[in-house]
Each structure stands twice: as C-alpha cells, then as structure tokens.
Amino acid sequence: MSFDSERVLVTGGASFIGSHLVEDLVERGARVRVADDFSSGTIENLAAVKDEIEVLDGNLKRRSFAEEATQDIDRVFHLAADHGGRGYISNYPANCATNMALDNIVFETAVENGVEKITFASSACTYPTDIQQEQRPLREDMVSFDERGGAYADEAYGWAKLMGERSLQAFHEQYGVDASAVRIFTAYGPRENETHAIVALIAKAYAEQDPYQIWGDGEQTRNFTYVSDIVSALVLANERISDATPVNAGIPDYISINEVAEAIFDYLDWEPDEINRMTDKPVGVRHRAADTTRAEELLGWEPEHSLKDGMAETIDWYVENRDKGYVQENLETLLHER
Incomplete structure (x- = not known):
C-alpha cells in the first residue's frame, strides 16, 4: 500500500x-507532519526519520495549534491523548477526561481544513467492564x-475514547469525511515506557527487583499485541474504512501477567x-482479548x-537502551511517570 x-x-x-x-x-x-506536545513522547523516538518529516511542538487542545497542524493535510492519524498505564488512568481521571476536548478540536479543525481521511486510535477500554470478568472475546x-x-x-x-469514536462518527455523518477507528488492545514493543505492563x-x-512486584495476583490476562501489528491495522483502516466503523487490533489469546513474568525471567x-x-x-478488568473477525473481513x-518473538525484540531493545544502574536507582519513578 503506497502513500506516495x-x-x-x-x-x-x-x-x-x-x-x-x-x-x-x-x-x-x-x-509526514508530526504534532506532539512531548509530554510523554520524545524527539529521540523519531531519530530514524527526523530529516524526512516536519515536527510541530504544541498542545492540540489549543485551537490555533490544531488549525496549524491540520492545514494542507490529506490524511490524519489521531493518536494524541493524555494517557498512561493502569496506574495512571486510575489516578488521573480528570487528565484522561480532557481527551474529549482534544479529540473534538482535532476533528473539527481537520474537517475545516479539508482533510479527506481521519483514523482515530481508540482503545479496548471502550468495552463494558462487566463482561470482562470471564474469558469472553x-x-x-x-x-x-x-x-x-x-x-x-x-x-x-475508556469513556473519553468511546466519546471520541462517537464524535468521529458524527463528523462523518454531518460532513462526509472518511473516518475509521481502531480499538487498540494492550500494545507493547520497543520505545514503550515503564508505566505499561510488559x-x-x-x-x-x-533491575533485579527482589521481592519482585506483580500488581494483583498475576492471573489477570491481556492479549498483548506487538506494536508493528498495531501500526499495520491503523494503516489498513485508514485505507479501507470510510464510514467510522470501529475495528479491533489485538490478538485472541489470553496471556496472564504471571506467564509474562516467567517468560522475562x-x-x-x-x-x-x-x-x-x-x-x-x-x-483493571480480569480478562481481555479481542475477537478479530471484523478486522480480518x-x-x-x-x-x-x-508473544515470544515480540518479547525478545522488546527485551533486547530495553537492555540495549537502558543503563542498568539508572533503572535500579530510578525504578519507582519510571514505573509511575507517563
């Protein structure tokens, strides 16, 4: 698929x-143009392509910046959000709620500037929590x-992401902009920070933490999905879905935290x-995995x-890019920052 x-x-x-x-x-x-406030992302993450892209530094909740970012653009992939791991979204609900304002400003300015396609990075957190106490895809x-x-x-x-989906559907219905939403399930891989599970x-x-800490009893499960598979789903959704139909990007397997820890050891x-x-x-919820039938169709x-291959890539990246002494000294801070 070419975006030439x-x-x-x-x-x-x-x-x-x-x-x-x-x-x-x-x-x-x-x-490619990147718009980011660098509250969690880093310019180092873009090192491989820094000479081939345009980077704008600013807050997309400010309409003037969103107008600048969406000007002269054909397609938007909207991933910006205030979020973190489970500890962050549990402890900072008001921060996460501001995503509703962010999403609407991006969608509105994109439509006003004549953007043809918008793909929204949604989340598995949109799903009802009461049906995730058992293993039900x-x-x-x-x-x-x-x-x-x-x-x-x-x-x-999760509510903010769900309202983002509904808002995008409304912009599609009213203005005819091509739209798609990808519900991302527990992504992991190189460049992810320490606030997320894997x-x-x-x-x-x-850091050789001992006693080694696992949140919960470790039997809670997730469907850990490697980052390049998430990227593939986003690109395909942008190309092939135009009516804001949401699709899952995840795996159908239930993998416990205890299993992940043992694999790392x-x-x-x-x-x-x-x-x-x-x-x-x-x-969070007890069990979570994706039915991928719609994405396949x-x-x-x-x-x-x-998981074995993705974990190897992620661990190798982490060991190569993190000083062990620094991680040992700053572990608690790393685990709780965005």
Whole structure:
C-alpha cells in the first residue's frame, strides 16, 4: 500500500506507537507532519526519520495549534491523548477526561481544513467492564450507541475514547469525511515506557527487583499485541474504512501477567527469590482479548507476531537502551511517570 506524496499528519507522533507509525508512513512515501506536545513522547523516538518529516511542538487542545497542524493535510492519524498505564488512568481521571476536548478540536479543525481521511486510535477500554470478568472475546458490536445501556466503558479514559469514536462518527455523518477507528488492545514493543505492563515487568527484572512486584495476583490476562501489528491495522483502516466503523487490533489469546513474568525471567536468565503479588494495586478488568473477525473481513488484517518473538525484540531493545544502574536507582519513578 503506497502513500506516495500523501500529506499525512500524525498527532502524538513522537509517542511509542506514533513513532513506529511515522516510520512506516515515511517508508510508504508519505510526506509526514508530526504534532506532539512531548509530554510523554520524545524527539529521540523519531531519530530514524527526523530529516524526512516536519515536527510541530504544541498542545492540540489549543485551537490555533490544531488549525496549524491540520492545514494542507490529506490524511490524519489521531493518536494524541493524555494517557498512561493502569496506574495512571486510575489516578488521573480528570487528565484522561480532557481527551474529549482534544479529540473534538482535532476533528473539527481537520474537517475545516479539508482533510479527506481521519483514523482515530481508540482503545479496548471502550468495552463494558462487566463482561470482562470471564474469558469472553470482545466483539465490536458489544458496544452500542443505539441501545439503552449499550455502553459501560473502563474508567474515564475508556469513556473519553468511546466519546471520541462517537464524535468521529458524527463528523462523518454531518460532513462526509472518511473516518475509521481502531480499538487498540494492550500494545507493547520497543520505545514503550515503564508505566505499561510488559515494559514495567521487564524493567523490574532488569533491575533485579527482589521481592519482585506483580500488581494483583498475576492471573489477570491481556492479549498483548506487538506494536508493528498495531501500526499495520491503523494503516489498513485508514485505507479501507470510510464510514467510522470501529475495528479491533489485538490478538485472541489470553496471556496472564504471571506467564509474562516467567517468560522475562527465562529470557534474562534471572529469577527473584520472592514474588510479592500486590492485590491492593489497580489492575483493571480480569480478562481481555479481542475477537478479530471484523478486522480480518474488512482489512484483511491479522497479527503476525507471536508473544515470544515480540518479547525478545522488546527485551533486547530495553537492555540495549537502558543503563542498568539508572533503572535500579530510578525504578519507582519510571514505573509511575507517563
């Protein structure tokens, strides 16, 4: 799929997922602009393509900046958001709620500037929390805007993402802009920070934390999805969906936190003497995995990376790019910052 000479804006493009998306788009021939406030992303994440892209530094909640960012753009990938790992979204709900304002400003200015396509990075946190206490694959139609009681999102962050989807649908309905939304499930990979599950577990093992801390009993499951598979879903959705239909980007497997920790111990050839399972910490829903039928049918998409391969790539990146002494000294700060 070619984006040759397409003018593409990636909001939040210096972030973990955003920077991987930017690299992919550059490789496809796009003329890429990044708009980011660098509150969690870093310019270093864009080092491989810094001479081939335009970077704007600013807050997209300020309309004037959003107008500048969306001017002379053909396609928008909207990834910018105030978010973090489970601890962050549990402790900073008001911060996460501001995403509703952010999304609407980006969509409105994009439409006013004649943007042709908008792809929104949504989240598995849009799904009702009460159906995630058992291993039940999540289908897109489990969220409904048309039925009474059809939505029950996961904390303020999930509600904001759900309202982002509904807002994008409204802009499609009223203005005819091509739109798509990708519900991202527990992405991981190189450049992710320590506030998210897999990199947090890697950091603790790399720092040789002992007792090793696991939030919850460790039997909660997620469907960890490698970042390049997420990027592929975003690109395909932008190309092939125009009516704001949401699609899942995840895997159908339920993988426990305990399984991930053991895999990290094996790969690093280290094991703690004791594991402290901290059941007083926020862990979110009990089980979460994606039904990917719609993505397969509409996008021809399915994840290509196994957890084993993705974990190896992520651990190797972390060890190569993090000083062990620094991680040991600053572990608690790293685990709680955005």
